[in-house]
Amino acid sequence: MTTDPDLAQATAARRAALVQALSDSGELTDPAWRTAFERVPRHVFVPYFYDHTGRRISADDADTRDAWFDAVHEDRALVTHRTGGAATSSSSQPSVMATMLEALRAEDGVGMKVLEIGTGTGYNAALLTHRLGNDSVVTVDTEPDLIAAARARLTETGYEPHVVLADGTHGHPDRAPYDRIIATCRIGSVPPAWLRQLTDGTGSDAGQILAPLGNALVRVRRTGPLQAEGRFLPGGAYFMPLRHGTVDGIPTRRPALPTGKARRTDVPVSASADNAYRFLLSIVEPHLDWQYDLDDAGRPTAARVWSPDGTIAALHPDGTVTETGPRSLWSRLEEAYRLFTEHDGPGPERYGLTVDHEAQHVWLDGPGGPCWSLRP
Missing domain, CATH: 3.30.310 (TATA-Binding Protein)
Incomplete structure (x- = not known):
């Protein structure tokens, strides 16, 4: 697929167009991440996806090839894995990926190490590896088929991060500590293992976590053993949940409609x-x-x-x-x-998160404002 000169030229042109659009919209501002998006071929990591009807749209199907080619080069989230008819993994929208990677505040050339929770297709791991290098990126996922496919596509494109089959809730202690942990799946609270695997430090040198919590992104900095604090970023972030095995993370079927008194x-x-x-x-x-x-x-x-x-x-x-x-x-x-x-319709940026050992609280307009305890 990637050795066809005409395809390589066409995909490079479409990647450049997408990168320019993300730059023009202000969602991609860092030159290093811009280069990564220009160089890493998303189409290799997403050789097929499922549309809203569940139909498989594939590079290998003459009837759907053109639709596939357009979709993988557009700013679209694409469902890439289904379990029991339900979507359980996807390739995230590139604009959201750009927002997250820039918010991660990762720096190349300083030995920074990143743990990614949720390998999925491997595309995000490739972007991280392009910037930081093979030895600086660890990525984990709980689905054996996804891990095998991602590892093969990473190798095909010349990237060799450390790819691990594991429950992301537990991180990957064997290669800890990490300067940054980024999750590409929704969490309900910050797993204690992630906090234990962050680097020590103070201020900007402290380890940080960026993850979708609820329907927005939260970025917290380690403030002590099993302690962290930070704020939510503006805008929404709709991700599939962190899965602990191959059968969870499937949406709940709708119960019978209520028929009582309105x-x-x-x-x-x-x-x-x-x-x-x-x-x-x-x-x-x-x-x-x-x-x-x-x-x-x-x-x-x-x-x-x-x-x-x-x-x-x-x-x-x-x-x-x-x-x-x-x-x-x-x-x-x-x-x-x-x-x-x-409270005048607050957006996510007015909320924050405090983690203190087993207690985790989301608060509005400051730790002394309205707050809600998170369940593990």
Whole structure:
């Protein structure tokens, strides 16, 4: 695939165009990362993906080759692995990858070592290795098939980071300590093993973690043994969850729709698609799944939301809600909405995270503001 001169020229041109677009939008500003995105061939790491219907779009299929070629060179997240019909791994949107890599504050030429949690296709590991070198990057994933494919594609493109089959929750102590840990999967709290595997230091020399927590990115700096603190970055970040084995991380199937008596609610349907409000919900009520009805302009007119315990609520176009299950989920969402409006609709950048041994708290506008304990 990569030895075809015409394909190599075409892919290089498309990579350059994407990099220019990311630079023009301000999402790719570091020249070193720009070079990495120009040089590392995403199409090698994503030889196929699945569209929203579950159809396989592949470089090897004449009927889908053109669609595949366009997609792997666009700023799109692409589902690359499915388990039981559900998406369980993907190649992240390049603009989000650029944002994360720049926020990681990794420096080449100073011996900095990075641990990546969530190898996936291997593309992000290749970008890290291009900048930092083979000996400076360790990447782990829990899925044997993904690890084998990523290792082969990394070798094919000339990159040889340390690739490990392991539960990312435990990091990789054999090659610790790490100056930076970056997760490409969503976490509900910071695993203690990651904190133990960070480098000591003070200020900017302290080890740092960058990870999707809830629906946004958080960057924390080690402040002591099993202690860290930091803030969330602006904007949303929607990632698949950290998996501990090959059968978890699969979305919960929607329970039967509620049929009970409807009541009025002060949460408008528009709030259900508001990224700032949804971030707060991802902290207050993690593991929710949503489903929408949309109008011709793509705006939500109704929504269903459910949790793994079987609780489900339905928000109707007339501003009423019905729910069923072992608890009142919608009351929790209403409570969060009142706090959200009382504090002028804060975005993720107004929240922070403090880790002190077993206790982890997300806070709003400072450690003394409203806070929420994270469950391990």
